[in-house]
Amino acid sequence: MDVSSSSKSSSSSSSSSSSSSDSSDDEVTSMLVDDEGSHLTSGMLLFALHTEKYLSRSEYRIPLVPGIKWVERKLSNRESCYKMFRMTPTLFYRLHEKLESYGLKSTNKCSSIEALGMFLWMVGAPQSVRQAEDRFERSLGTIHNNFMKVLKYVCKLAAEIICPRDSSFSDMHRRLQNPRFSPFFNNCIGAIDGTHVPVIVDKDLMVQHMCRKNITTQNVMACCDFDMRFTFVLVGWPGSVHDMRVFNEAMDKWSNKFPHPPSEKFYLVDSGYPNRPGYLAPFKGTKYHLPEYRDGPEPEGIPAYPPHFQTKIIVACMALHNFIRASGLVDRDFALCDRDENYVPPEASYSQPRTTPAPSREDAEVMNAFRESIAVGLYNRSL
Known part of the structure; x- marks a missing residue:
């Protein structure tokens, strides 16, 4: 084959390839044509996009009361600080110092004091990102x-x-030394219960997160000691699952972190769990402290973040x-329980499971x- 025929073949192939791509380029070309039919170059288009994204921003807002000034003003007043951040100024600064030891730092845009105040204000109420944007007069991205x-x-x-102070549970808590409880509860090391925290989920997840109160929740299992401290928490389960299913995961998947009761020791558990060694459940069909249940506000939800972030917020709280x-x-709030050992928060009667798997x-x-x-001993004592 001579050079001439080869050139013609190549030209024909190129022409065919060009014609096949013409139709796919028409749409792009039409986007680069203005009303008068003139063509814009791709460089001009990219420049326009760059200008729209980086140069045509709104003017920087100058807040009347900067966020840090608002936080500092609240910190200067004990009552205002407690209302806004749910802790005293002394405790606020202790927490700030603790978080600094983990790596919390100020930036050119926002001080660490303002960031912590913003966080506590949002999770304490709770407040949305939009409300925080208005309160602190910061951009949504900064918030x-x-x-x-x-x-x-x-x-x-x-x-x-979030762990036991004494992992061996060797000491009996002073509260149990009260004649009202001793000797029947000398070996009790704490309590286990589940609670439902309202969350916001996508439509395709609503059914599995719907609890018996017809709201979307996470079923959270927690252990606590007699100092009212959480010693273990398991989060992330949708609200429709039974407490026992969450408990089983704690025993299996998180067995190395779960604070198991030593031999002869036991937790107090509610009717959602079986009565078995290490876990003392109440008699079926019996309600305890019924006169002490009172009407009150239910636990509130958390800001509308993706589910895994909402799970982290629960743990953080x-x-x-x-x-x-x-x-x-x-x-x-803790003083209410410290002054009255019989005090039962209104949330204690919520979302109790209907059935319990048999051990x-x-x-x-x-x-x-x-x-x-225990029941016979307590009854005989009351005679």
Whole structure:
């Protein structure tokens, strides 16, 4: 084949390829034609897009009261600080110092004090990102970034503070030395219960997160000690699942972190769990402290973040709870329980499960006999 024929073949092939792509280019070309039919170059289009994205921003807002000034003003007044941040100024600064040890730092855009105040204000009420944007007069991006930054370090605090003080449970708590409880509950090490925290989920997840109160929730299992501190928490389960299913995951998947009761020790559990060694459940069909249940506000939800972030927020709030409790400072809400050992929060009667999986016969017989002995002993004492 001579050069001429080869050139013609190549030209023909190129022409064919060009014609086949003409139709696919028509749409792009039409986007680059103005009303007068003139063509815009791709460079001009890219410049226009760059200008729209980076150069045509709204003017920087100058807040009348900068966020840091608002936070500092609240910190200067104990009552205002407690209302806005759910803790005293002294405790606020202790928490800030603790989070700094984990890596919380100020930036050119926002100080760490303002970021922490923003976070506590949002999770304490709760407040949305839009409300925070209006309150702190910051961009949505700045609000989001600072919230996530503080959340990261509070979750680090959770890993340290949500655990038993004594992993061997060797000492009997002073509350149990009260003649009202001793000797029947000398070996009790705490309580386990589930609670439902309202969450916001996508439509395709609504059914599995719908609890018996017809709201979307997460079923959260928690262990607590007699100092009202969380010692273990398992989050992330949708609200439709039974408490026992969450409990089983704690026993299996998280067995290395779950604070198991030593031999002869036991937790108090509610009717959603079986009565078996290590876990003392109430008699079926019996309500306890019924006169003490009272009407009150239900636990509120959390900001509308993706589910995995909402899970982290739940853990963070429990860590803040423990931090407040462990501070040794007077807290008006904890004081209600400290002054009255019979006090039962209104939330205690919510979302109790209807049925409980039965334990093995041998396990049930052992713990049923123990439960019966406690009931008889308490009854005889009351005579």
